[in-house]
Amino acid sequence: xxxxxxxxxxxxxxxxxxxxxxxxxxxxxxxxxxxxxxxxxxxxxxxxxxxxxxxxxxxxxxxxxxxxxxxxxxxxxxxxxxxxxxxxxxxxxxxxxxxxxxxxxxxxxxxxxxxxxxxxxxxxxxxxxxxxxxxxxxxxxxxxxxxxxxxxxxxxxxxxxxxxxxxxxxxxxxxxxxxxxxxxxxxxxxxxxxxxxxxxxxxxxxxxxxxxxxxxxxxxxxxxxxxxxxxxxxxxxxxxxxxxxxxxxxxxxxxxxxxxxxxxxxxxxxxxxxxxxxxxxxxxxxxxxxxxxx
DNA sequence: CGTATTTGACCAGCGC
DNA sequence: GCGCTGGTCAAATACG
Numbered sequence: 001x002x003x004x005x006x007x008x009x010x011x012x013x014x015x016x017x018x019x020x021x022x023x024x025x026x027x028x029x030x031x032x033x034x035x036x037x038x039x040x041x042x043x044x045x046x047x048x049x050x051x052x053x054x055x056x057x058x059x060x061x062x063x064x065x066x067x068x069x070x071x072x073x074x075x076x077x078x079x080x081x082x083x084x085x086x087x088x089x090x091x092x093x094x095x096x097x098x099x100x101x102x103x104x105x106x107x108x109x110x111x112x113x114x115x116x117x118x119x120x121x122x123x124x125x126x127x128x129x130x131x132x133x134x135x136x137x138x139x140x141x142x143x144x145x146x147x148x149x150x151x152x153x154x155x156x157x158x159x160x161x162x163x164x165x166x167x168x169x170x171x172x173x174x175x176x177x178x179x180x181x182x183x184x185x186x187x188x189x190x191x192x193x194x195x196x197x198x199x200x201x202x203x204x205x206x207x208x209x210x211x212x213x214x215x216x217x218x219x220x221x222x223x224x225x226x227x228x229x230x231x232x233x234x235x236x237x238x239x240x241x242x243x244x245x246x247x248x249x250x251x252x253x254x255x256x257x258x259x260x261x262x263x264x265x266x267x268x269x270x271x272x273x274x275x276x277x278x279x280x281x282x283x284x285x286x287x288x289x290x291x292x293x294x
Numbered sequence: 295c296g297t298a299t300t301t302g303a304c305c306a307g308c309g310c
Numbered sequence: 311g312c313g314c315t316g317g318t319c320a321a322a323t324a325c326g
Contacts (some may be wrong), residue, residue, distance in 0.1 A: 164299055166318060179317070192317090262295095 013079065146206040154193050159215040162191065173197035184213050236237055 155162070156176070162180035170177045175195035182189040189209040196202040 163297090165320090167300075168316065168318095171315070177316085190317095 140281065144206060144208045147206065148196065148202050148204045150199075150201050151203045152201070154195065155180070158205075160184070160189070160211065170194055170197070182211060184211070187212055 155164075160182040163183045164178055164180050166179035167176050168179075173194070173196075175197060177194035179193055180191045180193065182191075187209075189207065189211050192204075192206040194204050196204055231278065
C-alpha cells in the first residue's frame with residue numbers, strides 16, 4: 001500500500017519571528033518501509049477546512065502535483081551545495097498517515113501494556129523485559145505531522161508536555177534525534193525531534209498520533225507567547241492535529257505530498273531548497289486560497 | 295524524594 | 311541468515 005503517508009508543506013511569508021520560521025518538507029516516516037515515493041503536492045488551507053477534514057477527506061492527490069520526489073530514495077549522501085534556507089520564507093511541513101485515526105488498536109495496546117504498568121507479564125527477560133510480544137502487532141500506522149522550524153532550541157514548546165524516552169544518532173547527520181512521548185496519561189502521541197544537518201538552525205519535528213486531551217491549560221499561555229501573541233483560535237479540538245491549532249492557524253497554506261520516508265528527507269530538503277533558491281515555490285504554488293484577512 | 299533525562303541494550307523491519 | 315537502522319525500553323543518573 002503505497003504508504004498513505006501524507007505530508008504537508010507549509011509556506012508563508014517570513015515572520016521576523018525568531019521563534020519559529022523557515023522549514024522544509026519532511027517525511028516523518030521511519031525507515032525503509034516505504035520504497036516508493038510519490039510526490040504529489042497538495043495544498044491545505046486551514047481557513048477552508050479543518051486539518052482533520054483534510055487528512056481524512058479527499059484522498060485525491062490530483063491537485064497541484066509537482067514533479068519532485070519521484071525516484072526512490074537511497075539515502076541522500078551529504079548535501080552538495082547547501083545554502084541555508086532563505087531567511088525570507090518559511091516552510092513547515094507535516095506528514096500524516098491517515099488511516100490510523102482514532103483507534104489506536106494494537107499499538108495503543110502495546111503502549112498501554114508497557115505504560116500502564118509492568119503488570120507482571122511474565123517478563124522472564126533478564127534486563128529488558130521489553131516484553132515486546134513479537135508478532136502481537138505490527139507497526140500501527142499513526143497520523144504523522146512533520147514540520148521544520150527554524151529554531152535554536154531543539155525541543156520547541158508546543159503547548160503539550162513531553163517526556164523524552166530516547167535518543168539516537170541520525171545517519172548522515174551529526175545531530176541526534178530525540179524521541180518524546182506526551183506525558184498525559186493514555187495519550188498515545190509521540191514526537192521526534194532532530195536537527196537538519198543541512199541547516200543546523202532548522203529543527204525537524206515529527207508528531208505521531210493524536211492527542212486525546214486538550215492542551216494543558218497552564219501551558220497554553222506559553223504557547224501564545226511562543227507562537228505569537230494572538231490566540232486566534234478556539235480551544236484545541238480533540239480531533240485536531242497533534243499540535244495546537246494555534247500554531248496551525250498561523251499556517252496559511254500547507255502543502256502535502258504523498259509518500260516518503262525519513263530517508264527521503266534530505267532528498268526533499270534539497271529539492272525544496274532548490275525551489276526556494278530559485279523562487280520556484282511561488283510559481284508552483286499559486287495562491288489558490290485568498291490570503292487570510294487580518 | 296518524586297520526576298525527568300540519559301544512555302546502552304534490545305527488538306523488529308528491511309535489504310543484501 | 312546477517313547486518314544495518316530506527317524505534318523503544320528501562321536502569322541509572324540528574325535535577326527540582
